[in-house]
Amino acid sequence: GQNIDQPTEMTATEGAIVQINCTYQTSGFNGLFWYQQHAGEAPTFLSYNVLDGLEEKGRFSSFLSRSKGYSYLLLKELQMKDSASYLCAVINSNYQLIWGAGTKLIIKP
Amino acid sequence: DAGITQSPRHKVTETGTPVTLRCHQTENHRYMYWYRQDPGHGLRLIHYSYGVKDTDKGEVSDGYSVSRSKTEDFLLTLESATSSQTSVYFCAISESEQGQPQHFGDGTRLSIL
Numbered sequence: 347g348q349n350i351d352q353p354t355e356m357t358a359t360e361g362a363i364v365q366i367n368c369t370y371q372t373s374g375f376n377g378l379f380w381y382q383q384h385a386g387e388a389p390t391f392l393s394y395n396v397l398d399g400l401e402e403k404g405r406f407s408s409f410l411s412r413s414k415g416y417s418y419l420l421l422k423e424l425q426m427k428d429s430a431s432y433l434c435a436v437i438n439s440n441y442q443l444i445w446g447a448g449t450k451l452i453i454k455p
Numbered sequence: 456d457a458g459i460t461q462s463p464r465h466k467v468t469e470t471g472t473p474v475t476l477r478c479h480q481t482e483n484h485r486y487m488y489w490y491r492q493d494p495g496h497g498l499r500l501i502h503y504s505y506g507v508k509d510t511d512k513g514e515v516s517d518g519y520s521v522s523r524s525k526t527e528d529f530l531l532t533l534e535s536a537t538s539s540q541t542s543v544y545f546c547a548i549s550e551s552e553q554g555q556p557q558h559f560g561d562g563t564r565l566s567i568l
Binding site for chain 1: 496498545552553554556558561
């Protein structure tokens with residue numbers, strides 16, 4: 347089968363750094379997305395990785411290791427508005443998008 | 456923001472009734488998707504479309520049908536709604552399935568009593 351594993355919930359402190367991990371086992375790989383979803387809202391696109399390495403976008407960075415089937419999303423200088431769920435999704439060899447269940451991130455003052 | 460409109464935004468109906476959800480886009484994107492999202496599950500694909508009148512099943516297609524008669528509209532129909540279909544339904548669009556992100560509508564909260 348195909349699956350994506352993410353921690354269910356994480357807690358971090360305002361101003362700190364948090365790393366959300368995603369491991370995947372899929373039939374092939376054609377890219378990985380990270381999305382942010384605030385409660386009661388739609389998912390919004392954060393980042394895309396297709397090659398190994400780190401992609402940086404402001405306070406958010408995403409890392410990929412294809413050989414390890416592993417990615418992480420790094421959030422720096424956490425703000426209260428970063429409280430949300432973070433979804434990892436992988437494009438497999440059939441160009442299907444396989445979604446993880448998401449990680450709920452709670453930010454405390 | 457991508458121009459995607461879902462209607463209705465909320466609906467409560469009874470078991471056994473037909474329900475149609477509409478997704479309308481103004482981006483002229485080729486690909487459109489219907490997902491459901493339930494607590495403890497990731498987004499699960501119901502059906503998708505890769506062009507006008509071209510549709511295919513996703514992983515949870517039983518009990519659902521779709522139609523796409525125009526590029527901009529993708530309809531999801533529950534022929535005879537059941538309580539297990541109570542969920543939040545999201546429509547998404549993308550330019551291609553290769554490396555382009557999907558952009559989501561605001562969702563429809565559907566309750567089947």
